[in-house]
Amino acid sequence: MNTELERVILVGCQLHDDDERFEYSMDELASLTETAKGEVLVRLTQKRDRIHPATYIGKGKVEELVALEEELEPDLIVFNDELSPSQIRNLSAGLSARIIDRTQLILDIFAQRAQTREGKMQVELAQLNYLLPRLVGQGTALSRLGGGIGTRGPGETKLESDRRHIRRKIDEIKRQLKTVVSHRERYRERRKRNHVYQIAIVGYTNAGKSTIFNRLTEAGIFEENQLFATLDPTTRQYTLPSGLTALLTDTVGFIQDLPTTLVAAFRSTLEEVTEADLVLHVVDSSNPDYNNHEKTVHRLLEELNVTDIPMLTVYNKEDMQHELFVPSASTSLSMSAFKAADLVKLGERIQEEMKKEMAFFHVLLPAYEGKMLAELKTVSIVESLKFNEETEKYQCKGYIAKEHPLYKKLQTLEES
Incomplete structure (x- = not known):
C-alpha cells in the first residue's frame, strides 16, 4: 500500500481584521489536509478588501505562487475558500499543480470516511x-x-x-x-412507537463525540484525533445509571464554512438530531477556538430547526482545558471522556436533564407485579424502591415520560 503523502501548498485570503480567526481557519485547512493524507509545505496568505474575482488572490501573489511552485514542486495547491469555475480556470492556466478548494478537500475526506x-x-x-x-x-x-x-x-x-x-x-x-431516507424514517417511527428515549451527540469535528459515544456504549466505532473521523451516524443502546435504556446516536462533525452542497446532502444524516429527546453538544475545551466552534454548531442546528430540544453542553478534554476557557452554556458539564468517574457523572447529569421533561410518580406495587416492576426499571428513572413486608407492597418513586403508555397505568395505581 502506497502511503506517500501528497505535497501541498495552502493559499488563503484574509478579508477581515480578525487575524486570530483567519489563523484558526488556515490551521483548520492544514488539519484537513493532513486528514486527507497531505503534507503542508508552506502557506501563502494575503490581506485584501475583497476576493479577486478572476484569480482569488491578487496578481502579485499569483506570481509569488508560481515562483513557489517552481521551487517546491507540490502535487497540489489548496485554496481556503470555494473557488468559482472561472477562478479555477484562470489559476490553472499559470500553474501546473492540481488546484482544489476547501470544499473539494472536505468532500475528499468525506469520500474516504x-x-x-x-x-x-x-x-x-x-x-x-x-x-x-x-x-x-x-x-x-x-x-x-x-x-x-x-x-x-x-x-x-x-x-x-x-x-x-x-x-x-x-x-x-x-x-x-429517497428509498434509504424513507427506510430510516420508518425505523425512527418504530423507535418512537416503542417510546425509547433518544439522545443525539453533536459537536464540532474532532471535539471527542465518538470517544464519549464509545465509552458510554462500547460500540468500538472509528475514533481518531482527526477531523471528520466519523461520517455515518451510528445508533447504539445506552443504559443509564438508573437502569433506563436509551438510544445514543453519534453524528458527523460540524465545521465552520461547511460547504452548502454538504449541508444539503447530509441533511438526512443530521435529521437524526431533530428526532432526539435530548441533544448532547460536545465542545473541545482544549481548543483555543472553542467559542467559534460552539457558535458554528448552534448556527447549523438553527438551520436544521433544532431549537426547542433540551440541550446539555459537554465541555470535553477538561484535563487539557485551554487557559482562557470560560464555559458559556448555562446547562453544561466539564469532563474528560477518558475518566470513568466522569462518564458516570455524565450519565447522572443526563438523567437530571431527562427528569425535567418527565412526570414524577410514587406508587405502591403488589409483590406479584414483578413484571411491571422490571419494566419500570428499563423505561423510567427509578429513584427509590422499598419493599414493605407488612403490606407486601413495593414503594416505588421515580420519573417517567408522560407519553409512555405505562404512565397512565401508574396514574391509576396512584389514585387507587
Whole structure:
C-alpha cells in the first residue's frame, strides 16, 4: 500500500481584521489536509478588501505562487475558500499543480470516511453537484465517474455529454436516497412507537463525540484525533445509571464554512438530531477556538430547526482545558471522556436533564407485579424502591415520560 503523502501548498485570503480567526481557519485547512493524507509545505496568505474575482488572490501573489511552485514542486495547491469555475480556470492556466478548494478537500475526506451505502451516496451526490457548474474549462475527461461517454449523439460535444451523464447520475442517486431516507424514517417511527428515549451527540469535528459515544456504549466505532473521523451516524443502546435504556446516536462533525452542497446532502444524516429527546453538544475545551466552534454548531442546528430540544453542553478534554476557557452554556458539564468517574457523572447529569421533561410518580406495587416492576426499571428513572413486608407492597418513586403508555397505568395505581 502506497502511503506517500501528497505535497501541498495552502493559499488563503484574509478579508477581515480578525487575524486570530483567519489563523484558526488556515490551521483548520492544514488539519484537513493532513486528514486527507497531505503534507503542508508552506502557506501563502494575503490581506485584501475583497476576493479577486478572476484569480482569488491578487496578481502579485499569483506570481509569488508560481515562483513557489517552481521551487517546491507540490502535487497540489489548496485554496481556503470555494473557488468559482472561472477562478479555477484562470489559476490553472499559470500553474501546473492540481488546484482544489476547501470544499473539494472536505468532500475528499468525506469520500474516504463514508462506510454505509447512504454515506457513500451522499458524498457522491455532493461531489457531482459541486462538479456540474465547474465542467467548463476543466479540459479533463470524466471517465472516472463511469459510463455514458459512448452514448452521445452525433454533433454533441464531450462537455455536453458529461453534463447530461452527471445530471442523470444525480437524479439516480436522489431516487435511491429517497428509498434509504424513507427506510430510516420508518425505523425512527418504530423507535418512537416503542417510546425509547433518544439522545443525539453533536459537536464540532474532532471535539471527542465518538470517544464519549464509545465509552458510554462500547460500540468500538472509528475514533481518531482527526477531523471528520466519523461520517455515518451510528445508533447504539445506552443504559443509564438508573437502569433506563436509551438510544445514543453519534453524528458527523460540524465545521465552520461547511460547504452548502454538504449541508444539503447530509441533511438526512443530521435529521437524526431533530428526532432526539435530548441533544448532547460536545465542545473541545482544549481548543483555543472553542467559542467559534460552539457558535458554528448552534448556527447549523438553527438551520436544521433544532431549537426547542433540551440541550446539555459537554465541555470535553477538561484535563487539557485551554487557559482562557470560560464555559458559556448555562446547562453544561466539564469532563474528560477518558475518566470513568466522569462518564458516570455524565450519565447522572443526563438523567437530571431527562427528569425535567418527565412526570414524577410514587406508587405502591403488589409483590406479584414483578413484571411491571422490571419494566419500570428499563423505561423510567427509578429513584427509590422499598419493599414493605407488612403490606407486601413495593414503594416505588421515580420519573417517567408522560407519553409512555405505562404512565397512565401508574396514574391509576396512584389514585387507587
